[in-house]
Amino acid sequence: MLKLTLAGLAGLCLAACASQPIDHHLLRLHAERDCQVRAxxxxxxxxxxxxxxxxxxAFDRCxxxxDVAKAR
Structure with a gap:
């Protein structure tokens, strides 16, 4: 039972590492939207x-x- 659990956890870890990284453009869009609401x-x-x-x-400060520089 322990070997099966460890094999399952190892499979989950490998699946998590194989996922696509977050696109930087998409990350910037999320930050802009959040900062517009906060401002x-x-x-x-x-x-x-x-x-x-x-x-x-407030938008520039946010x-x-x-860590996203925005020139206005």
Missing amino acids: AVAPAYAVDSTGVGLRNV MRAA
Whole structure:
């Protein structure tokens, strides 16, 4: 019984290693979608020299935290 269990676990480990890796483009799309939602829920605005800021920086901060650089 123990040999059968170990063989089954070894088969599962091999099957997990043989799966396809996550596409980096798809990973970036998921990060962008998540950051857009976070920016809409908790906005943070940059303040310029006039004291008023209209650019939401929460999205940029979230993308940096996700290690995905996004140039705006």
